[in-house]
Amino acid sequence: MGSVQTTSSDIPMIELQRLNKWYGEFHVLRDIDLTVRKGERIVICGPSGSGKSTMIRCINHLEEHQAGDVIVNGITMTRDVKRVEQIRRHVGMVFQHFNLFPHLSVLDNCCLSPVWVKKTPRKKAVDTAMMYLERVKIADQAHKYPGQLSGGQQQRVAIARSLCMHPDVMLFDEPTSALDPEMIKEVLDVMIELAEEGMTMLCVTHEMGFARTVADRVIFMDEGQIIEENDPETFFNHPRSPRTRAFLGQILGH
Amino acid sequence: MATSFFRESLISPRKPPVSRQGLRGWLHENLFSGPVNSLVTLLVGALAIYALVPVIEWALIKAQWVGDSRADCSGDGACWVYIETRLGSLIYGFYPEAQRWRVDIVFVLFVVLGIWLMVPAVPGKKVAALVGLLVFPVVAFFLLSGGFGLEHVPTRRWGGLMLTLVIASVGIVGSLPLGIVLALGRRSSMPLVRGVCVVFIEFWRGVPLITVLFMASVMFPLFVPEDFNIDKLLRALVGIMLFWSAYMAEVVRSGLQAIPSGQGEAGAALGLGYWQRMGLVVLPQALKLVIPGIVNTFIALFKDTTLVLIIGLFDFLALIKAGTSDSSWLGFAIEGFVFAALVYWIFCFGMSRYSQFIERRLYRGH
Ligand SMILES: Nc1ncnc2c1ncn2[C@@H]1O[C@H](COP(=O)(O)OP(=O)(O)O)[C@@H](O)[C@H]1O
Ligand SMILES: [Mg+2]
Numbered sequence: 001m002g003s004v005q006t007t008s009s010d011i012p013m014i015e016l017q018r019l020n021k022w023y024g025e026f027h028v029l030r031d032i033d034l035t036v037r038k039g040e041r042i043v044i045c046g047p048s049g050s051g052k053s054t055m056i057r058c059i060n061h062l063e064e065h066q067a068g069d070v071i072v073n074g075i076t077m078t079r080d081v082k083r084v085e086q087i088r089r090h091v092g093m094v095f096q097h098f099n100l101f102p103h104l105s106v107l108d109n110c111c112l113s114p115v116w117v118k119k120t121p122r123k124k125a126v127d128t129a130m131m132y133l134e135r136v137k138i139a140d141q142a143h144k145y146p147g148q149l150s151g152g153q154q155q156r157v158a159i160a161r162s163l164c165m166h167p168d169v170m171l172f173d174e175p176t177s178a179l180d181p182e183m184i185k186e187v188l189d190v191m192i193e194l195a196e197e198g199m200t201m202l203c204v205t206h207e208m209g210f211a212r213t214v215a216d217r218v219i220f221m222d223e224g225q226i227i228e229e230n231d232p233e234t235f236f237n238h239p240r241s242p243r244t245r246a247f248l249g250q251i252l253g254h
Numbered sequence: 255m256a257t258s259f260f261r262e263s264l265i266s267p268r269k270p271p272v273s274r275q276g277l278r279g280w281l282h283e284n285l286f287s288g289p290v291n292s293l294v295t296l297l298v299g300a301l302a303i304y305a306l307v308p309v310i311e312w313a314l315i316k317a318q319w320v321g322d323s324r325a326d327c328s329g330d331g332a333c334w335v336y337i338e339t340r341l342g343s344l345i346y347g348f349y350p351e352a353q354r355w356r357v358d359i360v361f362v363l364f365v366v367l368g369i370w371l372m373v374p375a376v377p378g379k380k381v382a383a384l385v386g387l388l389v390f391p392v393v394a395f396f397l398l399s400g401g402f403g404l405e406h407v408p409t410r411r412w413g414g415l416m417l418t419l420v421i422a423s424v425g426i427v428g429s430l431p432l433g434i435v436l437a438l439g440r441r442s443s444m445p446l447v448r449g450v451c452v453v454f455i456e457f458w459r460g461v462p463l464i465t466v467l468f469m470a471s472v473m474f475p476l477f478v479p480e481d482f483n484i485d486k487l488l489r490a491l492v493g494i495m496l497f498w499s500a501y502m503a504e505v506v507r508s509g510l511q512a513i514p515s516g517q518g519e520a521g522a523a524l525g526l527g528y529w530q531r532m533g534l535v536v537l538p539q540a541l542k543l544v545i546p547g548i549v550n551t552f553i554a555l556f557k558d559t560t561l562v563l564i565i566g567l568f569d570f571l572a573l574i575k576a577g578t579s580d581s582s583w584l585g586f587a588i589e590g591f592v593f594a595a596l597v598y599w600i601f602c603f604g605m606s607r608y609s610q611f612i613e614r615r616l617y618r619g620h
Binding site for chain 1: 514520524527528534538542618
């Protein structure tokens with residue numbers, strides 16, 4: 001068990017059932033079975049190219065799977081645009097390269113989707129945005145443009161932007177991999193806070209300290225499949241698969 | 255030998271070295287920095303004076319500015335009297351003189367609308383855009399063409415600068431949105447949409463504008479029933495719009511391609527639909543990126559409106575040219591064409607400067 005109090009329930013938030021995906025002939029996801037319950041924090045790790053990004057991008061249909069089921073909050077993903085958009089409203093996502101909208105101010109980045117998708121009145125959207133910007137400690141930069149901020153600041157804005165849609169679950173795809181070392185902590189701190197508040201989180205990351213602190217489960221992927229899945233304690237101290245051991249040996253440096 | 259170094263006190267920032275300032279500094283640095291540079295400067299300067307002095311003498315100093323017939327022109331300098339006497343027809347074409355106030359109103363509305371839309375300090379851009387796209391064209395059409403008690407003026411009597419501006423405005427306002435839609439279509443994931451857009455773009459890009467105009471004016475009537483008669487100007491306008499929208503589409507597409515896919519994905523992840531993603535996230539960035547290309551196309555379009563001359567529409571240049579064969583004013587073709595060049599240049603240079611201004615304004619520090 002991590003040191004952050006577990007708040008997970010039995011309600012499944014995300015269910016991946018025998019998920020399979022191919023890029024042409026290349027079998028990138030193979031029989032993925034994974035259930036994320038409400039309030040659970042899951043960390044996914046694995047070597048580059050193992051399909052981690054592809055997997056979490058299937059959850060909000062940024063990638064399309066060819067076999068198996070993706071069920072989010074009880075809704076089964078199909079190709080139907082309305083349904084896809086409905087699911088996306090409940091799933092926040094934070095990218096490795098932030099993907100803030102450079103032509104909009106920090107505040108407008110946060111208000112865009114609430115105003116246009118949820119039809120929130122602008123005034124209310126601004127209030128919500130300022131609240132979340134406050135939470136990620138960047139409210140004083142609200143009127144700047146993303147290009148004027150550091151990487152760590154941009155990533156915190158990206159998190160706030162996602163939170164403004166009040167998502168039920170947050171997906172993180174290597175949120176700290178593009179950051180200079182001194183900025184990693186400020187982003188992880190925000191993520192830890194989020195975990196403490198009971199947000200359901202699915203994080204692809206190689207920050208093993210973070211995994212130890214907040215994860216309820218750690219998942220190791222290789223060659224498009226889930227190789228090992230355990231609570232952090234067991235995962236780090238008694239890895240069962242030789243692939244997991246080799247991988248941990250590499251990133252933990254022993 | 256290994257060196258050991260340790261800094262005890264930090265260096266505080268100093269001012270950069272002052273280069274020579276003011277006009278003299280600038281002259282020295284840019285024009286007279288060395289013997290070769292100085293020589294080139296002097297040579298080019300001499301050449302410029304040699305070429306420019308006669309032109310200025312002809313166009314300004316020795317020119318005849320006031321008068322009312324060719325007898326007033328001494329013949330030494332330019333005879334701007336010639337232009338002045340023809341100014342009416344150069345601006346209005348064959349529009350009935352008693353009705354020209356209607357054109358004037360449209361001109362004034364056009365300018366007011368232009369200022370409203372283009373000067374950032376004036377508020378209400380959304381209203382201005384709606385007025386410009388929906389209200390103004392209708393009002394302008396009825397004012398120019400007649401109706402609601404106004405005498406009907408058929409389009410074959412339209413001409414001059416007024417016609418040039420009508421063609422250019424309709425071309426510009428029509429080809430940009432159409433080009434954007436075509437560019438999006440060409441990148442669509444739906445094969446049918448993509449195919450239609452590719453064929454459309456490649457067809458219109460593949461034929462010369464002259465051919466398009468000929469087809470619109472000569473061929474089109476051959477293929478449709480006789481009583482199904484569409485106005486010649488309208489046919490030309492549609493042809494010009496479709497032709498330039500194909501170019502515009504490719505300019506816009508180059509901008510779309512430069513926007514990282516992460517932008518659209520971030521929009522999608524936030525629940526934005528396709529049109530919202532395009533309209534709010536991707537297009538604003540892509541269009542900003544290709545402002546130079548878009549304005550380049552506008553300028554080309556503006557100058558190519560002169561091609562309507564060959565299908566018998568009398569735009570500004572056509573009237574200048576017609577003037578050269580006026581028997582009471584023979585021998586003033588140079589004044590006519592210099593004036594035409596100046597007018598076209600002012601419009602095109604204006605567009606160019608405005609686009610640079612907008613580019614600087616939209617700069618977001620990245
Ligand atoms: N659009 C694509 N087309 C073809 N192959 C792809 C595409 N995207 C990813 N891949 C391949 O799929 C594999 C998994 O990629 P990804 O999910 O990004 O891995 P990870 O995030 O674990 O590093 C990699 O081998 C990658 O080269
Ligand atoms: Mg990845």
